[in-house]
Amino acid sequence: MRRRRFLTISCTTLGGVLVYSLDRKVSLLSANEKNKDKSLRIPLRFFDEGEALLAAAAASRIFPSDVSGPGAKEAGVVIYIDRQLAGPYGSDRYRYTQGPFEDAPAEFGYQGKATPREIYREGLKGLTGFDQLNAEEQDATLERIEASVFFSLLRQHTIEGMFCDPMHGGNADMVGWQLIGYPGPRLNNYDEIEKYYGQAFRPKPAGLREVSGHSVGASEDEK
């Protein structure tokens, strides 16, 4: 069995900005003083630590943490991606993978043989040293690969990790949902749907496990 791998994140980076936004009103709260010197060790399922740091750095440029609120870093996007790649999605369990593999125009969808896992492994090799660059250099590097399959996956997965139900490992503390005023799954909007015409109705977000009151199986945990 392969040695367990961890991503170590210090709470100063992870919890450095806590942002709560209701309908475009952004307030920045300071990090929890108590936790500031602690670090988190998060077990990785697919990446090694070096890969995780590269993927996290790239996701942070796609969805940056900045004046408009928290980003990929706070939401834990890299944790989300790691789990997806380790699960059935990463190995293409549900994609048609019989050959022959032919090139076809873009309208026919991705026709490659490589699985998401393989695309990331290869793609991250090309980003060696990326996490050491400054923001402008990082953006320039990403612009160069913008047309690649790897980048389009990275962009898509960053959005998924920002806004998925927290049970998938992203959208930590529902920072993504709070940022855009999305309440998560709600069981009933009967009285509200016609009541708030033109005004923001922003109920407090809750994830599916909280709403349903029990544990719900996530696809990445399928055996």
Next chain:
Amino acid sequence: MKTLRKADVVIVGGGWTGLLMAKELGARTALSVVVLERGVPRSTDKYADDMDELDYAIRLRMMQDAAQETVTLRHDARGRAVPLRRYASFLPGSGVGGAGEHWNGQCPRNLPDFFELYSRTKEKYGVNRLPEDHAVQDWGITYDELEPYYTRTERLLGLSGKAGNLRGQKVEGGNPFEGWRSEEYPTPPTKLPYFSALFRDGAKSLGYHPYPVPAATLSQAYTNPDGISRPPCVYCGYCERFGCMIGAKAQPTSVLLPVIEKKKNVTIRKGAWVRRLVHDAAGSESRVRGVTYVDATGNEIFQPAEIVFLASWTLNNTRLLLLSGIGEPYNPGAGKGTLGRNLTHQVSFAAATAFFAKPLNRFMGSGASGMLLSDFDGDNFDHSQLSFLRGGLLEARNTGAHPIGEFGEVPHRVGSRWGSTWKKAGIEYFDRVGRIVVSGEHLAYKGNYMDLDPTYKDRCGDALLRLTLNWRENERRMAELLTEKTVEIARAMGATEVNTFPGLRNYDSRRYQSTHVQGGTILGTSPESSVVNTYGQHWQAANLFVLGGSLFPTGGGANPTPTILAMTYRTADAVAERYVKRPGPLA
């Protein structure tokens, strides 16, 4: 291969059509009915756990697994087809209830002239106005004949809506262009999301005739003629691509399964993947003897039957006949055969993506809550000076916006697709954007069809279905004009900015359009130009019936399921009342 005891009836596919037929025959006859469904069991009360966008709307947990079976696609007969390695432009269902479990429930009827497209067009504009390579033909059944069956379908589902034409009388607030209906909708219209209310007001200010979407998501509690009671919809926004946990949405497990489960003569066998229909030698008097399938543990099984219904949705209805060698495959080059012809896919696109200053609370809504407009549908506007025929419905719904799929839709001027500027705009507009969608008619063409792929196989080693499909000038021009009209409405709604549809180019398999794919086993009045008669009965095998959208000779602007169910009722009547007593051709 194991042979089972003969059943009176075998139904291939346990979705909307298969289960409706099972319910009707189960309740009205003493026939033993076996439904073979390749997917898993489902029940309405399990759906509370499915409110997860990632696993259901993005990873498509309820749909057919493409790794097991997909289709191949090419744009024209000269091209080499490649597999759709993931489903995207349409989403075939799997499991008890089929796509009916995770549908939206938008339920307009088709326009009367849609059923007589060829003769009405010829009469009004002359045949020369039909595109050169068209394959348009009349249905052989008219709206008037179908009307009672539409009404029965609407009662079954409890549709919420407002009539616009009651027995010829125009009614304010409904769709003035609709065909006559014999009665008002069973329940009043649903509540209206803000975006749809803006559309209603904007469209009215321009003199158009918006009306509430006929919805299978109930506006109020309703008990249907089978005694099935359902509660009102609560606008949770988890209809499209999800099952409804309270059964407020009419779905096969909420309106059909409870009736079927009480019938001792009906069995639903899950995990039964049908591979072939077994029939006596081909020719004009062929007879189907049953079907073979692989069960969940991989055993090959022969299920003999007196009557076989194919209810495996458009694509597999066509593919199973091709694989079984029943009927002559369509060959456009030689102009021979009928099986596989007239493939259409509703012309569906977001004509205007409109941005607003005020928030829309888009997370609230149902799969079918909203407004429609038929002023540009069918031949409701004059085409004599236009360079195309027909049109489509404009739809302003709010089906419940989910953040992964919806984040990042920003005005074109923003320019970027990632980084700080895009993120900021994405946050700003997440709840300030709505799409007005066009659902247009797709004419049938000689060159759009289905056959078996020579290269790619499914998990059992059977040839995949090959789609040869592309848009023509008629659709492109129609899309252009309808986009223009839609953008005018978006402006009248008070949109501050509008992203307009860039136009139809080649058929794009990456963009979800609709799961309204039709044709392949088309109905008609003669075996020379159709596969089945208007009852869905196969011309060459009187004990074989085909149900569903594969019967449509042309693609409609209206969502197809009400028409599909109405035709299934008509077949059920003919089988229960006539065929059972005197087996043989019904037409």
